[in-house]
Amino acid sequence: MQPGDHIELDITSVAHGGVFVGRHEGRVVFVPDAIPGERVRVQLTQTGEKSFWRGETVEVMDASAHRRPHVWRQADVEVPPERRPGGADFGHIALDHQRALKLEVLQDALQRMGGVDLPVRMVTIDGDDGSRWRTRVSLHVDDEGRVGPYAARSHRVIEVDDLPLATEAIARTAADVAPEAPGRIDLVEPADGRVRVLARPRHDKRVGKHDKGDEKRHRGPGATRRAAPAKRRNPAREVVVERVGSREFLVDAGGFWQVHRGAAAALTDLVRQTLPALDPDALHLDLYGGVGLFAATLGEAGASRIVSVESDARATEHAGENLAEWVGARAETGRVDRWLPQFREQAGERDLARLRSGVVVLDPPRSGAGGDVVRELVTLGPASIVYVACDPVALARDLTTFGEGGYAPASVTAVDLFPNSHHVEAVTLLTRV
Ligand SMILES: C[S@@+](CC[C@H](N)C(=O)[O-])C[C@H]1O[C@@H](n2cnc3c(N)ncnc32)[C@H](O)[C@@H]1O
DSSP states (O other): OOTTOEEEEEEEEEETTTEEEEEETTEEEEESSOOTTOEEEEEEEEOOOSSEEEEEEEEEEEOOTTBOSOSSGGGSTTSOGGGOBSSOTTTTBOHHHHHHHHHHHHHHHHHHTTOOOOOEEEEOOTTOOSSSOBSEEEEEEOTTOOEEOBBTTSOOBOOOSOOTTBOHHHHHHHHHOOOOSSEEEEEEOOTTOOOEEEEEETTOHHHHHHHHHHHHHTTOSSBOOOOOOOOTTOGGGOEEEEEETTEEEEEETTSOOOSBTTHHHHHHHHHHHHSOOOOTTSEEEEETOTTTHHHHHHHHTTOSEEEEEESOHHHHHHHHHHTTTOTTEEEEEOOHHHHHHHHHHHSOHHHHHHHHTSEEEEOOOTTOSOHHHHHHHHHHOOSEEEEEESOHHHHHHHHHHHHHTTEEEEEEEEEOSSTTSSOOEEEEEEEEO
16 A cells, blocks of 8 residues: 555554554554544555554544544644644543543553553643643744644644644734744743743854854753853843742743643642652752752752752753752752763762762653663662653653662652643652662
8 A cells, every 4th residue: 555545444542652553454553633442544644664554544434432622623633634733632532531541651651661560640730621731832934934833743834823732821922923034933931921932043143153052051061160141132041930839940931941831830749749758968869950840849848968960051050049048959060971970980978878868850851861871870879769751661761771770660650741742741759679
């Protein structure tokens, strides 16, 4: 069969990455926009691989009871696949069932790849109906001046008449945004409710210079050099305030902050509940610390010696200020993979012993911590590790490496920070066995 051909498919399961699985004459076919239990008509898009094909769902012949009209009208299965915007790949599924499917993917990855057979529960953000949660949205401007999100699984810009996952204020601002040049436009609504529009034109030389600067500042490990002060002409560097309860965090408008309006608070609560009792004399680490969200959680839980490690110097600078109330807390710029071995070689026996009684909170990017970082952590031997993960497969892979080093998961809790998409966050407590 060729790309463009149509087949009928019984969908039997959900796979990692927001796709669903059926079989055609024994061969696995991955399709989006379906639900296990459905029979769908599929237009094939990739038939080159021996072991699996890919396709697009073009018609639902026998619908699941969990199907509902797509939360984003323009992403509905009634719309031709090439015109559906991306970013809400579970938007056609009832919210409860989305969560059940996410748990299934997480549990399956943990069991099959990580050898972990623990019950996983899911918590949700209070009052979340799955819409109007994104406080950060990226739109794209193409060479013809079209502005909008990318189409699903593509870099083609789709003009849309609403952004139902974005906050009301971002959706309103996006409707009026005037594209100046091809590239990206980030819309950010921090706690003050005022939307910042951050243009990142593709061909702007200033952007190139800025990126180079960022690269230099990422070069840690343990670099103590201060970042240059914010330049006024770069709105991405405006410093905004985010809030978790009554606590305030400074962050660059264009810097990393949790996307869902309730995510930072929900994750803080979950990490706090997951933390074991802290030894007040121990040393605790917040790795991939951003502006110090979990270092503050450690501080609030009674830690007195805390180091936050983050590769972005601007974020580290903010973390230093955000953690100022804890005299024993410090923020360092460095890549975790380089910072850890340097710490192991340079720290005195007393600090190494303190870390062995301490907790490491770990919140890496989607690719996970990776083998080198996990092996370093195992060598350092903290009493426990709280791993905050946004990719089930990367988590499962890292848990396998932790397992080889003598750490076992004691609990895994998922949290739905990305409703209407396949993404799922999980917080795992690992202890030495
Ligand atoms: C998922 S975010 C978590 C930030 C913070 N824990 C929070 O919740 O706000 C991951 C952070 O890791 C940083 N990062 C990425 N690669 C890194 C590396 N190799 N070493 C240190 N930090 C890194 C990013 O800049 C980003 O701030």
